Amino acid sequence: MVPVLRFLLILFALVVLAPAQASRQRFYPDDPIWEVPAPKSVVQIKQRDVNALYDFTYQSFRSKERLQIPSGGINTLGEVPDSEWFTNRHAKKRMTRDELQRGPGNENRPVAPFVVSGVKTQGITPGFSMRDARGGLYFVKTDPLSNPEMGTAADVIGSKFFYALGYNTPENYILNLQRGDITIAENARIESAGRERHMKAKDLQLILDNVPRRKDGTYRLLASLAVQGEPIGPFRYEGTRADDPNDTVPHDVRRDLRGLYVFSAWLNHTDSKAGNTLDVVVEEKGVRFVRHYLIDFGATLGSDSDMPKNARYGHEYIFPEGSKAIKSIASLGLYSPDWERAHYPDHLKAVGRFESKIFDPTTWTSNYPNPAFLSRQAEDEYWGAKQVLTFTNQDIRALVETGEYSDPRVVDYIVARLGERRDKIGRAFLSNVLPLDAFRVSGDELLFDDLASNYGFSSPQQFRFRWFLFDNQTGTNTPVPDSTSSKLPANVTNSATGSYVATEIQASDPDKTVTVYLRKDASGWTPVGVRRK
């Protein structure tokens, strides 16, 4: 459905149905929800792939303008509740070092002997699938000879970061393989020029010959455990699945997918596309439902899987804007954007091309346009940024160490660059809204954190307050005179349970406000809604 049509439908819902909504309560008793209800069972749902060439072509050449549609899939505080898409983790409750390093799991490290069951024919890097001694199915990928450890480490680190950020990711492991630990299954097949034949030891050796070997003769590989469930293909970054009753929020509207832009920019996950996602049908407590995964992180950090990342990636789309292309052609290549002159640690091959100096989180791009990223708004960026900022340098180091780099300088380098990129993200995306968060009431005073100030991006500010009585049935606000401080107005402190009050907070910039809605519960006043402008 074209965006215009979707916009008109939403407009229809907002305007035409307004009389019906006028009598509807704005907040429900269970707001704000932090977990979506248990999913409905899917009945008929089938495998459906995304044509990679179509996706690339369509997204590259369609208009990049998007209508300003507010985000969905959020609670009344603007937060993303736990769901089949996303689970609040590190940002909501700090994960320990062990939890960060464990990520989606570390109990299934592949155990020798291994049996190759097939050769990977899709994707860029050579690879194969295998089963370990316990019968676990793993997809195995390799590093390029030119950059040992680069791609395999990126894949593991990426899976841990995105897991800590809230997404479902597969268990990825670094595997040091002894050649004698692996054999070929009798029924393993390989395709060549359209014909299949039995896979032989030579075929495996051909792959391993192009894998960097350690001094002890082992091969360093990436083993990704197959996620549990029935794979039904990738999810798209727009629309919904027509055959999934639980998929009701258009993906390009979802805050967890719009905000993924910020995380992808931080980690330089330039290959954020439908093809690197996976939907699986799982069954829990007798209910079959779809769980949504991000997969394949070989193109995060400085890696592009089979080679160092193209210096262009993260700065321009594969097909850049016409004006930039014309500049390049007309100047006979003398026009040189900043990213062409970025410096990379050539002496640290395992890093690839990763830096922070010219990184600009506001202009960062995936390899080709991602509809959810294009639809993002300042609030989505803010939501993503405040999550990124919860990762301390120690947290980052713990996660980067899961890449099992042999050179500690590589860890130091990546940790430093990620820290700098994190801070750039904070400065950029906390400045587009009034970055007040963690609202709570203590006594008769509304308290909150000024994230920009807390993280050192700005000096403490003075705030002005305008209090309202809020009618939850009609949505009308009634100003409370002479109430300009953070203290609740005197005439509302004794309000009945179920009453609502709101305050609009403003700092020096009159265009940026936060309105906080409080509800009187048995235990006192509780923030139930946040609206940013």
Add this chain to the structure above:
Amino acid sequence: MIGQSTVSWAQSPSEAQSTEAQSTSRAEEIQNERASKEATLTPDKPDKIEHGFDRAQDFLEAMRTGRDGFRIKLTSTAPGWDGFILGSGFSLGAEFIRPDLLNGEVVARASAVVTQKRNYLFDAQLTLPRLFGDKMIVDTLARYKSERAIDYYGPGIASDLGLRTSYGKETTEGLLKTGWKLTRHLEIGAVGGAIWYNILRGNRPGVTSTEQIFEPSTTPGIQQQTNYFRGGGYAHIDSRSKPYLAGRGTQVELAYDKYHDREHSAYSFGVLRAEVRQAFLFLNEKRIFAVRAKTVLSYHNSNNSVPFYLQQTVGGPDDLRGYPLFRFIDNNQLVLNGEYRWEVAPPVEMVVFADGGKVFPRPGLLNFSDLKAAGGIGVRLRTRTGVAVRLEAGFSREGYQIWFRFSDSF
């Protein structure tokens, strides 16, 4: 069709968007939305355009893989061997290939190809590609090809553009090649076999056939064709970690071939080929200066000569791009190329080039004097594995040439 919903639960307080029945809780509202969608579920299918992409890719895949070993062929080359001479036009043919014999230890193929200029080719190839742990390859090729319009301007660097003629050539050959990959970057090998030539009248419309203008004194072999035993060796050094990545590293090729005239003992000669390619990358590999030096030197005793159809040519899309194809011909060749390439987008590369080249009668004349010069500009479409298409305009004192090729320049 991408599933759509106008429902986005739980936005900001005044923007509750549910159009469903009145709910008493947020959880109920979400469940109502789900129930509403559940009543209208449809299979999730690609839209028409994506379906078209699927079908097009299926078709191309079917062309690539064929059926029962048969498939369409759009080039004249055999794996590891050249194809038609330049300027033959677009190719179309059929190929039978079995890469799975003895579990991939033996590859057999045969093809028949015709071009828009009515050149045609039949070949059969048997390859043992994976000997000694994939370090050695043995390859045999039997081939007949007929090329009917090869331009010839007469010998030497001072030949007259106005004396353009054309000739045809039939080549029947049986060749054996062995290659050893000694290290990751060094391969050596040997080639031997027998070749039968038959020179024909040229059939290019409006162009005189070569034998009507040129005589044996200037154009050896024009009246008396011969057949050869051919044998020689080669060495390739390629320092690139991935051969398809343009410009990264150094490439050196050395080869020596001996052509023994089996019939007249008048056209035996040896050919030494040497080529060096080097690229210099800067601005994070978005700019490349690429250079190539290539020479082919022919050696023969005083009783022999090199037949004109085996002499070295300069002019065309792969060497001197401002001159017509095969514009200069003689026993020996020197080609120098320089290219400045810049990436407009990963799939699009622009190039400005300068070419120099000459032909000369004796190896002793190998020097940089009398070089013909050309320059130009071009655009290339790249895939992740190499140049898919290039379009170039070359300029020289003799005018300009437009080239459209499905391969890299060097």
